[in-house]
Amino acid sequence: MLNQLHKSVPELEEICRTLRLDILAMIRAAGSGHPGGSLSSVEILTALYFGIMKIDPQEPCQIDRDRFILSKGHIAPALYAVLAERGFFPREVLNTLRKLGSPMQGHPNMAHCTGLDCSSGSLGQGLSVASGLALAARLRGASYRTYCLMGDGELQEGQIWEAAMSAAHYGLDNLCGIVDYNGVQLDGTTKDIMNIDPVADKWRAFNWNVICCDGHDLTALLSAFQAAASCKGMPSVIIANCVKGKGVSFMENQAAWHGQCPNDAQYQQAIAEIEQRRL
């Protein structure tokens, strides 16, 4: 089984730029989708899939592989892009996002797409699933770790806190949650719609090991995941400070870009901005 790929941070940053271009191209081709949260989570997914998770695209169902649950299923384009980049399926498939018969369903469907560890789309459910996977690892004596990416708006779902309670109760230290803490949800900012703060204190109060870091700094993310892995006796959560729509100036921090497809001019400008950073 392949382990961490030993890529340098500049190499990982280059992957992030590629993923951002892929995400925008996919959503543009589909005519709909969720660019804001997808762009927000790019570094988190890159750190996991290229730096942290023990996975093998040649053996996607390996029983001891690390698991990833995308609880915020609407950022499927970001997950598909990273899976393609990692070699789970050909990049050409990305262009079929949201089209009839495509493995790239609007929200992830594990029955259709290689490399998915669970289907998702109804918010609030992923952390419970990740807990169950972590519990199964303990029961079977398996060494895999389970990761679960949640949106910060998603923390408004009550089930997240049920899962936070039970994962801590059962001391699931092989479980690592990540909150994409970008402060923006579909209808506006989390502060205006339904305040979730203080986020870190809430997880601490639920007996989780809490690690806060810059969600776009790959070095910080990699060390956060390593710190999580070395914490014993309790689950860990990484509060990743992110910018919704990261990398495209007019999408950044804008609720309007939660789930909207750019027009031609907007798309060209977005691509140009990302390409520019490559230089």
Added chain:
Amino acid sequence: MNTKPARDGFGEGLLALCQERADVVVLDADVSKSTRTNWIGDRFPKQFFNMGISEQDMVGTASGLALGGMVPFVATYGVFLSGRAWDQIRTTVCYNNLPVKFGGAHAGISVGPDGATHQALEDIAITRVLPNMTVLAPCDAEEVRKATIAAAACPGPVYIRFGREPVPVITDEKSPFEIGKAVWLKTGSDVAIIACGAMVYQALQAADQLAKESIHATVVNLHTIKPMDRDSVIRAASTCGCVVTAEEHQIAGGMGSAVAETLAAACPVPIEFVGIHDSFGESGQPDELMEKYGLSAAVIISASKRALQRKQNAAT
């Protein structure tokens, strides 16, 4: 006749499974004494997880356990299991076709004094509409035991509903039980009574009474509501020319509706429905409630006579 709470069969089935299989795990939401999963907690503590009062997390955790190679049984009152966690059952369990098994305890109005909040009268309707789901309503404790064991061998999700109160044990170890295969308990040619759960015994009582009036009923125990045993149901309807369905559940969407969906397309005969008529239950003794809400042999008898009359009217 020997009576026994159907839920005891669930506990016995789980004990048998846990004895044999290390991959079976049992989760409960703080009602383990009621569902009998405390028997697993006592005997096989490593295979038992109390998730506290959090049905949604319990179902999600069970999904993860299933993804990790385990065969989880989750149990709580049927009303909270099927209702409170319906989206979790739909989108995480059924959409992924995971082998999560649901023990819907305290099903039906016979829960009694706890009243309407605790009486699951909609669970068949809301579980049978889910793709990939198997829905079982066994007739007595022994059949619940068999259904529990059979559910573990089933590749996808299975919902088993069973009641709280002692009900007559009308099957034994040797009685046939196969998921998806209805059991013919009596064969007559005047009216087919198709029943599930505790109403199977009432159907047999009704058939005995009807026989005294020279009305000969077929009685079918339709313990599997989904997938429907179409052959049996169509054969019963075509043999008798009219049908009565009987269930401890809302008429809307329940077992009778499932039978009607099948027969409307394949063998349209008069059907009379015995069940709850679009109302909530209330507190009371189980037998009082069954009587008041029309879940008795007497009501099946009058429904049978109505069905028979409609059949005869159609013939003339």
